[in-house]
Amino acid sequence: MNIVWDFDGTILPLTPHDSEQSLLSCIVKEMHPHVLNLKGLLTRAIIYADMKGWIGHYFKPLYLWAAKGTKEDIIERVTEELAGRISMEDRNTLKALQRAGHKQVLISCGTENLSRAVLHKSGILKCFSDVVANRFIFKDHVISGIEYRTLKPADKLNAVISMGFNPEDTIVVGDGPTDIPLLNWSVFPVVIRRNNNEKAGSSGCRYSIISEIADIIPYVKGIYRGNLKFTQNP
Numbered sequence: 001m002n003i004v005w006d007f008d009g010t011i012l013p014l015t016p017h018d019s020e021q022s023l024l025s026c027i028v029k030e031m032h033p034h035v036l037n038l039k040g041l042l043t044r045a046i047i048y049a050d051m052k053g054w055i056g057h058y059f060k061p062l063y064l065w066a067a068k069g070t071k072e073d074i075i076e077r078v079t080e081e082l083a084g085r086i087s088m089e090d091r092n093t094l095k096a097l098q099r100a101g102h103k104q105v106l107i108s109c110g111t112e113n114l115s116r117a118v119l120h121k122s123g124i125l126k127c128f129s130d131v132v133a134n135r136f137i138f139k140d141h142v143i144s145g146i147e148y149r150t151l152k153p154a155d156k157l158n159a160v161i162s163m164g165f166n167p168e169d170t171i172v173v174g175d176g177p178t179d180i181p182l183l184n185w186s187v188f189p190v191v192i193r194r195n196n197n198e199k200a201g202s203s204g205c206r207y208s209i210i211s212e213i214a215d216i217i218p219y220v221k222g223i224y225r226g227n228l229k230f231t232q233n234p
């Protein structure tokens with residue numbers, strides 16, 4: 001099977017900050033504390049509005065405005081902390097899926113520099129044959145722009161289709177609105193709801209619900225037992 005993973009909220013638990021909000025939060029923390037800082041106040045407002053889901057994909061230009069001019073080594077510091085959120089059990093699950101021959105890709109509307117570095121520091125980057133998200137552009141080791149590859153939810157679906165994946169042999173795992181086009185496309189849509197006491201099962205709609213990454217192992221086994229017609233490759 002192919003397995004398409006979302007990053008923020010799916011592979012990376014929220015604290016409640018996602019990886020981009022964590023980067024902005026770190027930028028604010030590292031600003032000079034004794035200066036009345038308008039940019040700091042506005043950046044906090046951007047983080048809050050994004051956490052509330054008020055600004056959708058309009059977040060990205062604001063995010064870039066706030067991050068622009070920041071030295072690239074901040075990514076090392078932020079992703080070190082973010083990698084600590086991924087449990088050993090989750091890492092082992094992703095490794096086991098790779099060993100079993102499943103092709104895993106990570107497609108995110110977030111920032112590739114963050115997701116890639118987190119996966120690397122967690123020792124699981126090699127579990128993914130591709131990582132597709134938006135990329136920072138650096139000039140003289142400073143963030144100067146962003147290359148949009150997956151700005152909108154539909155861009156994630158287009159990325160998966162361009163990989164040659166088919167809905168019949170692709171599991172999609174996501175947690176939020178940016179995953180909806182992909183979830184609706186796949187024959188095997190899975191939504192992760194962390195801190196959910198319900199066991200894996202149906203949400204009442206077509207999506208299967210899991211409460212932790214490890215639940216994907218019995219889910220895959222269930223596909224092989226019950227829907228062999230869908231399994232064209234391992």
Ligand SMILES: [Mg+2]
Pocket residue numbers: 006007008009010174175176
């Ligand atoms: Mg997400």
